[in-house]
Each structure stands twice: as C-alpha cells, then as structure tokens.
Amino acid sequence: MTTSDEPEQPALLGLDDVPAARTGRRRARTKAPAGPADVDPVARVVLDLAPAHLDREFDYLVPAPLADDARPGVRVRARFGAQEVGGFLVARAATSDHDGRLVALRRVVSPDPVLAPEVLELARRVAERYAGTLSDVLRLAVPPRHARVEAEVRDLLAAEGVGSDAGDTTLSAPPAPSAPTGDGWTAVWAPYRGGEAFCRRVLAGQSPRAVWTPLPGLERHGDRPAQTPHWTAAVAQAVRAALSGGRRALVVVPDARDVERVCAALAVAGVADVVRLQATDGPAPRYRAFLHARHGLASVVVGTRAAMFAPVPQLGLVVLWGDGEETLGEPHAPYPHARDVLAVRSELQGAAFLLGSPGRTVQAQAMLAAGWAQEIATPRDVLRARAPRVRALTSVELAREGAGAAARLPSAAWRTAREALAEGPVLVQVPRTGYLPVVACARCRTAARCGHCHGPLGMRGATAAPQCTWCGRLAGAWRCAECGHDRVRAVRVGSERTAEELGRAFPGVPVRVSASSAPGGILDRLEATPAIVVATPGAEPVPDDGYAAALLLDAAVATAGTGLATATEAAHRWLAAAGLVRPAPRGQVLLVGDAAPAPTSALVRFDAPGLAERELDERRELDLPPAVRVAAVTGDQAAVDALVGRVELADGAAVLGPVDLPDDGARLEAAVRVVVRVPLARGVDLARQLRASLAVRAARREGGAVRVQLDPAEML
CATH class of the missing domain: 3.40.50.300 (P-loop containing nucleotide triphosphate hydrolases)
Structure with a gap:
C-alpha cells in the first residue's frame, strides 16, 4: 500500500461542495434567465461614472420582470465592466444602435421616477455650459435616496x-x-x-x-x-x-x-x-x-x-x-x-x-x-422718502476733528450712536468675524506667519496665544522672521474685539454679537429696545421697528480687495445693512473710513444700478467678464499644458498665463493657472472644446491633477 508524502487536510463541515468557479466545473442554473420586455426592450441609462470620456448614455436590455418599473426617471443598477454602478434610466426605445449583445439591467432601485424630464434637460444644459459631466450635475440635482x-x-x-x-x-x-x-x-x-x-x-x-x-x-x-x-x-x-x-x-x-x-x-x-x-x-x-x-x-x-x-x-x-x-x-x-x-x-x-x-x-x-x-x-x-440718511465719514470729512479722525470709531460716529440709543437699537457692521483675525509684528509690521504651514496668524482673545488660521497650531513662541521681535499687533479687528471696545465706550448699554463665531451664533430677530448689535455682513438681525442708526466700520478694508467684484460686493453688504434702518429723519447710516469712491457714492445715493452699469462699461473696455467668457484651468504644469493644448480656441491673445499660484499650505506640489478668454459668442464653443479635452485626458489616463472652471468667482 502506497501513501502520499503530504498529509490529507480534512474539510470543514458544509464545504464539501466547492463552488464551480474554484473547481473549474460550471454551476448548473436553477432557472432560465428572463427574456426582454415585450415593448421598448432597450433602456438608455446615464451611469454615475466619474471619467469624462464615459459621459454619455448606455443601452441596456430591460428584462421582462422589470418592464413595468423601468420607467424614465427611475434609479437603476447596472453592470459596467467588472462593477455594478448606479444611474438613471432616461428613456426606453425599441431598438439600439449597439451592434453587440446588450447586458440586462440588474435591478430597479425604486419605481419612483425621481428624475423629472425638465430637470434632466436642465442638467444637460448646465453640464454643457460649464464643461462638466451630466453625472456630476445630476449628483447636485437629485439628492441621495432615503427609502423610509x-x-x-x-x-x-x-x-x-x-x-x-x-x-x-x-x-x-x-x-x-x-x-x-x-x-x-x-x-x-x-x-x-x-x-x-x-x-x-x-x-x-x-x-x-x-x-x-x-x-x-x-x-x-x-x-x-x-x-x-x-x-x-x-x-x-x-x-x-x-x-x-x-x-x-x-x-x-x-x-x-x-x-x-x-x-x-x-x-x-x-x-x-x-x-x-x-x-x-x-x-x-x-x-x-x-x-x-x-x-x-x-x-x-x-x-x-x-x-x-x-x-x-x-x-x-x-x-x-x-x-x-x-x-x-x-x-x-x-x-x-x-x-x-x-x-x-x-x-x-x-x-x-x-x-x-x-x-x-x-x-x-x-x-x-x-x-x-x-x-x-x-x-x-x-426712494428718498423710504431711505435713511447716509453720511460718509472719510478722513476729509473728519479733518477738523484732529487726531480723533484717525480713530476706528471717530467722535462723530460715537455721538451719533449715543443719540440713536435713546430711540432704539444701533447696528455696527464689521467686515471680519473673530477677535483679531490677522496680526503682524509690533515692531516692523511684517505679517505674522505660522512656522509650520506659513499661514497667517490670528488671536482668539485678549490673552490667547497667536494661532494659525490655516492649520490651527499655536504659536506661543513666535518670533518675527525679519527683526526677531516677539510681540504682535492687530492688523484686522473682528466682531468680538469690536464688541469688547464698544462695551467700554458705552457702559451700561447691552452689546450683542451676531456672527458665525459668536457664542450665540447668528441672531435672527431683535427687540426694539436700546442695544448695540455688532454683526458681520449678512448676519444682521432684523429689529422689530428698524435700527435707529447703523455704523459701517472699516470701510477701507471692505474695498481693499483685488477682485473684480470688490466694489459691487462692498456696496451690496452696505446697502443690505442700510435697508434695515428706519427712514430719514428717524434713521441714519454712517460709513466710517476711506473706502473707494465708487461704492461710497453708490451707498450715499442708494444707487446700486449706477455702480453696476459703470463697472460693466469698464469691463467691456478691458475685455473682462461678463463682457467675455473666461475659463480657468488650474493644476500641475504638465497636465494644464496638455489639456489647454487640445483646445483650438486657446491660441494667441486668448491665453493668459501660466502663472504660479501662491502656496495655501494644502498643496503638495506647485500649481499653475492658465486663463482662456474668448468673446461671448464663442463661449459655448469654448465649453465644448474643454469638455472634449477632458474626455481625451480621461481616456488616455494622463497624470497630474487639473481643474477646469468656467466663469470662476474670483474673475467675476
């Protein structure tokens, strides 16, 4: 009797029948597959797939058991390659342009047609306008399913x-x-x-x-x-x-x-x-x-x-x-x-x-x-009968007050607030939330930066240590890289520090803070009793009888940005706050600081349309949006060059850049930006060519990271 050199391993109970995939034997079918639906057996499906070159409809076979539930607009699951993915059935048809055998739908997730035809068409238009994929837009349009x-x-x-x-x-x-x-x-x-x-x-x-x-x-x-x-x-x-x-x-x-x-x-x-x-x-x-x-x-x-x-x-x-x-x-x-x-x-x-x-x-x-x-x-x-009185307290307006004109709260504003408190609440709008959101070296005025990520430092309280606003690390042992000094001074003052200062300036008057970082959060309503409300733009509570006065502080900070929309955004914030003030002569608004002349004039005259018209005329002269269509391509240098190189409209003066983007502490590699600018009449063509280039990039599996954004906010 001969024996094998290797010992026999006993099988566990219930594992005697090895699956056919492991033994090479074909498993016997328990039942025959269902045939196709009798009417319109082809389903056109938009799958939730990320690659841009797969942004199209796919044809699937509708099994007879799913024929009633597989209606346009329902969620479905289908086999795509080796995986099962979700999507939406967008149409039923009698025939397909596909020459090969159609794969059957796996299942209908729910018979409820959640994707309306008009929303599907809107999503297609939005994807085309913004050089995106239909699946990305549908992800925004239709919320995730909740079965209950x-x-x-x-x-x-x-x-x-x-x-x-x-x-x-x-x-x-x-x-x-x-x-x-x-x-x-x-x-x-x-x-x-x-x-x-x-x-x-x-x-x-x-x-x-x-x-x-x-x-x-x-x-x-x-x-x-x-x-x-x-x-x-x-x-x-x-x-x-x-x-x-x-x-x-x-x-x-x-x-x-x-x-x-x-x-x-x-x-x-x-x-x-x-x-x-x-x-x-x-x-x-x-x-x-x-x-x-x-x-x-x-x-x-x-x-x-x-x-x-x-x-x-x-x-x-x-x-x-x-x-x-x-x-x-x-x-x-x-x-x-x-x-x-x-x-x-x-x-x-x-x-x-x-x-x-x-x-x-x-x-x-x-x-x-x-x-x-x-x-x-x-x-x-x-408009004059409904609007409050508006004054701009610029340095020229306050010149006769001497050294007090340079104060953050000039004496003229202090007097106005004190008189208005006898009639009702007073609104104080500040551009920033927090305590001291930005600090600098007290000696040489160099901006204080984090030693780890180089982000700006700020302070959350009078006795708090400087802290990075990017990574959150404390900088208790901070020293200036330029002069070695270890003390900081305020560059930007937030809502909480402003409330602290106003509490000392108006003893006995309630001071409330309405901001996202405030302990009480953003206030919604306010009683018609004397109080000072410090609020950031958009967080102003609505008083029961309107504000007796509004002080719009740090006007120069609000218009100091470099964005194209800085002036209109500042006017929008100021006018929104002024709209909560009682009409003249009961209410008045004071703009404190040397802001840009155009938005200041728009506030004083309540003339937002005039400011927008002037800004639009200037942008037309300079070929800036919305007079032209703009696309920003951001990412690694090689990826950006490859993507833009396939866009026919990106030639000559239409291309601006590439320019290096400043490090924000989150990127591991240097990024660049290329801006493609075309006339409005070619805006749709630009979006289509960018979509085609993104599809080629996905099909070729090109390396690097890249992002395409039509009409980016910073350029509007």
Whole structure:
C-alpha cells in the first residue's frame, strides 16, 4: 500500500461542495434567465461614472420582470465592466444602435421616477455650459435616496389617489391662495416702475424676466408687532400672482434665515402650500421636500442653493434673491451658479424670472444690457422718502476733528450712536468675524506667519496665544522672521474685539454679537429696545421697528480687495445693512473710513444700478467678464499644458498665463493657472472644446491633477 508524502487536510463541515468557479466545473442554473420586455426592450441609462470620456448614455436590455418599473426617471443598477454602478434610466426605445449583445439591467432601485424630464434637460444644459459631466450635475440635482421617506411619500400619494408617476402635465393646477391681508400685490409693487405690470403678466401665464432693486425698509403685516424686510413681502406677492394664474413657483435665497423670512411672508400672503428644501436640513428632510416638489404636493418651493434644481412641475415663476452672495455659487464640479441655472431654467420651462438684490452684480446688469431682462426700479423721490440718511465719514470729512479722525470709531460716529440709543437699537457692521483675525509684528509690521504651514496668524482673545488660521497650531513662541521681535499687533479687528471696545465706550448699554463665531451664533430677530448689535455682513438681525442708526466700520478694508467684484460686493453688504434702518429723519447710516469712491457714492445715493452699469462699461473696455467668457484651468504644469493644448480656441491673445499660484499650505506640489478668454459668442464653443479635452485626458489616463472652471468667482 502506497501513501502520499503530504498529509490529507480534512474539510470543514458544509464545504464539501466547492463552488464551480474554484473547481473549474460550471454551476448548473436553477432557472432560465428572463427574456426582454415585450415593448421598448432597450433602456438608455446615464451611469454615475466619474471619467469624462464615459459621459454619455448606455443601452441596456430591460428584462421582462422589470418592464413595468423601468420607467424614465427611475434609479437603476447596472453592470459596467467588472462593477455594478448606479444611474438613471432616461428613456426606453425599441431598438439600439449597439451592434453587440446588450447586458440586462440588474435591478430597479425604486419605481419612483425621481428624475423629472425638465430637470434632466436642465442638467444637460448646465453640464454643457460649464464643461462638466451630466453625472456630476445630476449628483447636485437629485439628492441621495432615503427609502423610509420614499415609502412615506408613496403612502401619502396613495391616500390622495395619485400615482407615483405624477409630476408632469397630468397634475392638476395648484390651489389658489386664500385672500391676503392688506391690499395684496398691488400695494406692494405699486411704488415700482414696471412692478405691477410684471405681476399682471405672471398672473396671465406669461413669462416676463426682470432684475429688481427693492426699496429699503421693513413691512408690518397686519397687527403683528414684528416687521420683516420689504423684499420678502414683494416676493410673496409675486409668488401669489403665479399661483393665482394656475402655476407653481420656486424661490432660491442665500441662507436658512432668508428661507424662514420668505415662508413667513408667504403665510401672511395666504400661501400655505409651501415646502422648504435645504441641504443643511439633513438627508431625510431634504429628500422629503424633494419628493413633495416632484409629485406636486407643494405649490411653492423655497430653499437655498440646493433648490435651484428642485423638480417643480408646472413652473410659472423662479425668484432668486441676493445673487451677489457667495453661498449661491456651487463649490462642487462643475461649479454652477444659481443665477445662471435659474436663468436657463426659466427659458426651458417658460417660467417668469425675477432677480432681486439690495445691490446689483455686474452679471445682473449684463442681463439688462443684453435685453434679456427688464429693470424694475423706483423713482428717486420714492426712494428718498423710504431711505435713511447716509453720511460718509472719510478722513476729509473728519479733518477738523484732529487726531480723533484717525480713530476706528471717530467722535462723530460715537455721538451719533449715543443719540440713536435713546430711540432704539444701533447696528455696527464689521467686515471680519473673530477677535483679531490677522496680526503682524509690533515692531516692523511684517505679517505674522505660522512656522509650520506659513499661514497667517490670528488671536482668539485678549490673552490667547497667536494661532494659525490655516492649520490651527499655536504659536506661543513666535518670533518675527525679519527683526526677531516677539510681540504682535492687530492688523484686522473682528466682531468680538469690536464688541469688547464698544462695551467700554458705552457702559451700561447691552452689546450683542451676531456672527458665525459668536457664542450665540447668528441672531435672527431683535427687540426694539436700546442695544448695540455688532454683526458681520449678512448676519444682521432684523429689529422689530428698524435700527435707529447703523455704523459701517472699516470701510477701507471692505474695498481693499483685488477682485473684480470688490466694489459691487462692498456696496451690496452696505446697502443690505442700510435697508434695515428706519427712514430719514428717524434713521441714519454712517460709513466710517476711506473706502473707494465708487461704492461710497453708490451707498450715499442708494444707487446700486449706477455702480453696476459703470463697472460693466469698464469691463467691456478691458475685455473682462461678463463682457467675455473666461475659463480657468488650474493644476500641475504638465497636465494644464496638455489639456489647454487640445483646445483650438486657446491660441494667441486668448491665453493668459501660466502663472504660479501662491502656496495655501494644502498643496503638495506647485500649481499653475492658465486663463482662456474668448468673446461671448464663442463661449459655448469654448465649453465644448474643454469638455472634449477632458474626455481625451480621461481616456488616455494622463497624470497630474487639473481643474477646469468656467466663469470662476474670483474673475467675476
């Protein structure tokens, strides 16, 4: 008897039957695969794939068991290569252009068609405009699925006798709003040239487009003691006109506080069928609001940037408030701005377009100059009656005060605040949050930098050690690299240090801070009692009866930036704060500091349109956006050169750069930027050529990192 040299290893219980993949034997099928659907067996699917060269529709076979659920707009799972990926079924067809055998869909994730046809077309337009991929835009447009919320909405639809495929023209018209308090939209829009005509056209089912500069001041609703900004009441009445005409409305605002204010104004206007859509609410509330909008369970959607793609059927009006706020620009690829998305959407869906802001961006002025939209404004006499008195306390204005003119709070501003405190609250706006956000060497004035990442140093309190604002490291043993001195001085003063100084200047007066870094966060409302409120731009609470005075400090800092939009952004922040002050002679606004002349004049005269028009004329002369279309290509030198080299329009004077970007402490390698500038008429061609170059880069698997951004914020 012969034996093997190797001992036999016993098998574990239950592992006697080795899978066919390991033994080489083919596993017997338990059942035959299902055949294709009888009608339209081909599904066209957009897969969630990152590479740019895969940005297209793929054909799959629809198995017969999935034929009823596999409708356009549903989420599906499909096999792509060796992996299973998600995507959206966008169409069904009888035949395919593919010559080979079609792979069958794996499953339908949910029979709910969450991707509306109009949103799909909008996503395609946005991807084309910003040189992005459709999957990137759909990732922004459709929130992640939440199964429990989906079942909840499905039960709600079943209870109301509505199928889950509702969301198209089969829906009934939205319910008419109840009778509003007061005189309705006529009273609110009567002071504006073209305001009543805009509402009448919306009521009649037409699609007017307007850029609107609202009046300053607050509105009182009925017997309520609290007041709300005038612009919220005007928006609510415009929305009411759309609903009365049998169509729905979408309102996009910069932050959650504005969402609450608009919803409150809509309730006063008799509009109760409202849903809030905000990404900050969390996955479940956001998806619930999304499904309510998709299935017509709400007549009005009010939200932040995430709502610009909200699937609102029978859309009759889109409203955007405060387009100059940075929160309305999407920070993820392909970086669309809510202003452009809603403008494209109004054209695709035949909806009216209303863009309002206390200031005016150059992009909004370009819409007027091109004739794409009409202006809604007020006569000068009406504006003067509603606006507070504005004074610019420049060094020339304060020259007779001697050394006190150089103080951060001159004696003239101190006297104004003291007198106004007898009448009500006083607003003090400062550009920066924190205590001392920027410090420098006390001897040679060299900017203090972190020894680890070279980021700027700041201080969080009077006795705190300097700390890096980039990496967060403490710099207790800091010494100046130029002179060796170990003491620092303030370069920029934040809201908390300002509140500390005002507390000493006005003993016995309550001082409150409204800022993102403040212990109490951003305040929403304020009682009509004497108090000093220190707030950063955009964080000003709304007082019940308006501010008696507003001090806009550090005006020179607000206009000291190098960006193209520095002047219009400063005017926007100042005008927004001035709009919360009581009309003259009860209220006044003081601008403290030597700011740039153009935005200072715009504030004093309440003339944001004039400033925007002047800025647009200058940019046309210099071939700067929005008079031209600009693309910024950023990344490693070799990757940028390869990408731009395949763009036919990137030749000669159209290319600016490359230039080295300053190290921000986060990059491991040096980065460069190339700017491609073309006339507006070639803007679409530029975006298409960049998309094609990105597809070639992905197909060839070229190395290095690169980012393409059309109309970057720093160049607008």
